[in-house]
Amino acid sequence: xxxxxxxxxxxxxxxxxxxxxxxxxxxxxxxxxxxxxxxxxxxxxxxxxxxxxxxxxxxxxxxxxxxxxxxxxxxxxxxxxxxxxxxxxxxxxxxxxxxxxxxxxxxxxxxxxxxxxxxxxxxxxxxxxxxxxxxxxxxxxxxxxxxxxxxxxxxxxxxxxxxxxxxxxxxxxxxxxxxxxxxxxxxxxxxxxxxxxxxxxxxxxxxxxxxxxxxxxxxxxxxxxxxxxxxxxxxxxxxxxxxxxxxxxxxxxxxxxxxxxxx
Amino acid sequence: xxxxxxxxxxxxxxxxxxxxxxxxxxxxxxxxxxxxxxxxxxxxxxxxxxxxxxxxxxxxxxxxxxxxxxxxxxxxxxxxxxxxxxxxxxxxxxxxxxxxxxxxxxxxxxxxxxxxxxxxxxxxxxxxxxxxxxxxxxxxxxxxxxxxxxxxxxxxxxxxxxxxxxxxxxxxxxxxxxxxxxxxxxxxxxxxxxxxxxxxxxxxxxxxxxxxxxxxxxxxxxxxxxxxxxxxxxxxxxxxxxxxxxxxxxxxxxxxxxxxxxxxxxxxxxxxxxxxxxxxxxxxxxxxxxxxxxxxxxxxxxxxxxxxxx
Numbered sequence: 001x002x003x004x005x006x007x008x009x010x011x012x013x014x015x016x017x018x019x020x021x022x023x024x025x026x027x028x029x030x031x032x033x034x035x036x037x038x039x040x041x042x043x044x045x046x047x048x049x050x051x052x053x054x055x056x057x058x059x060x061x062x063x064x065x066x067x068x069x070x071x072x073x074x075x076x077x078x079x080x081x082x083x084x085x086x087x088x089x090x091x092x093x094x095x096x097x098x099x100x101x102x103x104x105x106x107x108x109x110x111x112x113x114x115x116x117x118x119x120x121x122x123x124x125x126x127x128x129x130x131x132x133x134x135x136x137x138x139x140x141x142x143x144x145x146x147x148x149x150x151x152x153x154x155x156x157x158x159x160x161x162x163x164x165x166x167x168x169x170x171x172x173x174x175x176x177x178x179x180x181x182x183x184x185x186x187x188x189x190x191x192x193x194x195x196x197x198x199x200x201x202x203x204x205x206x207x208x209x210x211x212x213x214x215x216x217x218x219x220x221x222x223x224x225x226x227x228x229x230x231x232x233x234x235x236x237x238x239x240x241x242x243x244x245x246x247x248x249x250x251x252x253x254x255x256x257x258x259x260x261x262x263x
Numbered sequence: 264x265x266x267x268x269x270x271x272x273x274x275x276x277x278x279x280x281x282x283x284x285x286x287x288x289x290x291x292x293x294x295x296x297x298x299x300x301x302x303x304x305x306x307x308x309x310x311x312x313x314x315x316x317x318x319x320x321x322x323x324x325x326x327x328x329x330x331x332x333x334x335x336x337x338x339x340x341x342x343x344x345x346x347x348x349x350x351x352x353x354x355x356x357x358x359x360x361x362x363x364x365x366x367x368x369x370x371x372x373x374x375x376x377x378x379x380x381x382x383x384x385x386x387x388x389x390x391x392x393x394x395x396x397x398x399x400x401x402x403x404x405x406x407x408x409x410x411x412x413x414x415x416x417x418x419x420x421x422x423x424x425x426x427x428x429x430x431x432x433x434x435x436x437x438x439x440x441x442x443x444x445x446x447x448x449x450x451x452x453x454x455x456x457x458x459x460x461x462x463x464x465x466x467x468x469x470x471x472x473x474x475x476x477x478x479x480x481x482x483x484x485x486x487x488x489x490x491x492x493x494x495x496x497x498x499x500x501x502x503x504x505x506x507x508x509x510x511x512x513x514x515x516x517x518x519x520x521x522x523x524x525x526x527x528x529x530x531x532x533x534x535x536x537x538x539x540x541x542x543x544x545x546x547x548x549x550x551x552x553x554x555x556x557x558x559x560x561x562x563x564x565x566x567x568x569x570x571x572x573x
Contacts, residue, residue: 011342018372026360097356104320104350105373106342263314263323 008252009108019102019115020122026089027123034085035127038077042131045073046138049195060197061228063141070135071222072194077131078124078153079189079214080181082160083167086120087177090168099261109256113165113248120161121154128153141225148224148233155240156217162247169251169260188214193222198230213243271298272331273425273456274319279328281314281480288314290480291328296473298333298424301451302458303471303488307571311480312460313353316429320350332425346374349423351414353430353460357402363413364389364398367420374421381420388416392446408439415446426450427458432466444470468492468563478571488563495561495569496533499542503527504552512549518542527554 010016027034050066057065093099102112128149135141143149163180171177191205192214198206209215210231220236223229229236255261274296281289289311296302306312317323319330321337330337335344357366367385371377389395392412397405402413411431418426428447432440440463447470451457461467467474468488475485484491504527511522511529518538521530531542539558546553 009342012373012375014375014377015373018369018377021372022358022361022369025365029360096359097352097354098358100322100352100356101358101370102373103322104345104348105370106345106375107373258324262321263317 008110010110010114012106012108012111015105015107016111016115016118019107019112020118023089023116023119024122027085027119034081034123035130038081038127039130039134042073042077042134043138045069046134050139060200061222061226063226064139066139067135067141068197068222068226069195070131070139070141071225072218074128074131074135074153075156075214075218075221076189076194077127078156079160079185079217081127082120082124082157083164083181083185084177085123086116086161086164087168087171087180088164088174090116090165091171091174091177094168094260103258103261109252112255113162113252116165117158117161120164121157124153124157125150143224144227145224148220152217152221152224152240155237155244156221159240159244159247162244162251165251166247166254169254185214188212189218193218193230213239216240272296273298273300273333274458275329275331276315276319277329277331279315279318279330280326281311281318281323282326287480289318292477292480292482294475294482294485296425296456296458298456299451299454300456300473301447301471302456303467303474304458304460304477305464305467305474305567306460306477310477310571312477313429314480315477316350316427316458316460320348320427321345346421347424349418349421349426351411351418351426351428351431353433355402355410355414357410357413357417359401359403361401362399363394363402363405366402366413367417370417371420376421384420384422388419392416408435411435411439411443415443419450423455425456425458429460430462431459432461432463440466464563464567474563476567476570483570484566491566492561492563495566496535497558497560499531499534499539500557500559501529501531501543501546501553502555502557503529504554507551512551514545514549515542518545 046066046069050069054065054069059065060068090099132142167177167180191209192212193209198209198215201209216231216236216239219229219231220233220240223233272295274294276292276294279289279292280287292311292315304312304315314323318325319332319337321341325338332344332347335347337344358369361369364385367388368381371381371385386395389398392415394409394412394416397409402410405413415428415431432443435443444466447457459467459471471488473486474488474491476483506524506527507522511520515529518531519533521532523530529546534542543553543556
């Protein structure tokens with residue numbers, strides 16, 4: 001039997017806007033978990049690593065170490081918070097049954113996914129701009145290429161919002177959501193070039209890092225600040241675009257099929 | 264009620280099957296609920312009531328069968344179908360991040376409605392359900408009765424033509440239950456079709472014009488309430504002044520009399536009300552003096568227990 005909702009339709013713009021607003025209201029209600037921690041963490045990273053240890057490090061990609069660090073820290077927090085928020089919001093909706101408010105309404109899978117993702121993008125842009133503000137105040141760095149800066153933030157937020165939704169559907173308990181953060185996101189981001197250029201890594205580690213998707217995200221994003229990248233920008237953008245497209249298709253199919261949503 | 268096509272159907276379920284592996288939670292259910300009806304959907308726990316409701320509102324996928332709401336197929340024409348239905352579910356599923364006023368306004372938003380008219384309707388519903396003093400609180404601060412009322416208010420925010428209530432009075436006190444009954448009667452009188460599941464059989468008997476009873480995923484009865492009650496006749500109990508010395512007289516035995524010597528009572532089960540006078544006359548004609556008469560009309564609980572066997 002066919003599923004009881006179509007996947008692709010966009011015919012309820014008010015419903016979609018309401019879902020975005022609801023997600024943002026939720027963010028504001030948990031602002032001490034979502035917005036302030038990445039800002040505080042970033043300030044500490046910049047103080048300790050950027051301005052403290054970094055003062056002993058020569059310029060990387062033509063900029064002081066502290067300025068090199070800022071784009072990596074933005075990506076780190078955008079990835080972490082976007083995944084964390086979309087996964088926990090969806091899982092909580094399942095756990096508390098409040099997701100049923102969406103499931104009985106005339107909202108398609110595309111509208112539900114878009115609602116979560118647009119809210120995630122807004123959150124990510126807010127976090128990116130706040131950290132950028134910290135970067136400007138502390139190390140006087142701003143992007144050279146604003147289009148790439150916003151484009152990469154939106155793309156990476158979309159990718160990790162979709163991955164967050166996938167894990168929000170797969171998880172049977174909150175613990176399962178943290179597993180992906182602890183064992184996948186955090187290690188890959190940390191070895192993906194947040195703190196150093198791949199050029200300074202041992203040859204073997206550098207080869208391995210080419211299989212780390214976070215490396216391409218951080219490298220392309222940092223290009224918007226420094227105008228330099230370790231691998232061609234087009235390659236990084238292509239990889240991120242493909243990953244985003246695949247994640248979107250997977251989450252759309254899961255929501256469309258009512259996976260763990262419609263009994 | 265069931266059977267032939269009814270162009271005024273609010274809900275038409277045809278051969279609905281919902282399987283979980285080898286287990287059929289709903290096994291070929293067909294329902295036809297007329298527009299404007301107050302319809303009871305009854306059955307013991309695990310009979311398939313909530314699964315059927317979940318399939319109707321889109322919370323469960325169908326294994327096979329079709330469901331139409333006011334002629335809109337819930338799979339092919341799902342948006343139109345869903346706009347016409349309001350659900351007050353058995354479990355509370357409110358958004359904990361929103362005030363109860365916003366619960367109503369956001370729910371309307373999901374249905375594509377917004378603006379001053381929606382805010383006014385939310386305020387009207389909060390006032391009507393006596394929740395206006397709690398408008399700024401989240402649902403966790405409400406009492407059990409208030410949560411039930413909020414559930415009903417939310418189901419009504421988008422002005423559905425078909426209202427589905429899954430155990431709407433579970434866990435509420437008698438006073439509130441009577442209040443909710445009055446509200447539901449008023450809604451129904453204004454033209455809203457209501458489908459009600461409940462374990463309080465007197466509630467269904469009092470409110471519903473038609474009733475379906477489901478057991479083991481199958482419909483075991485679907486009739487107007489009055490006809491369903493008539494399935495099991497009423498019983499006349501006649502207590503005699505003195506015991507019957509020998510056998511029950513033939514004229515009374517022919518009327519199905521059962522004699523209980525320990526209480527000196529003659530019972531006439533399944534007796535039609537119009538046969539009572541003639542029966543009492545026969546008793547007097549047999550020379551038996553009557554001490555007391557009791558006429559016990561059958562209720563839905565008796566019929567329900569006959570049908571589902573427990």
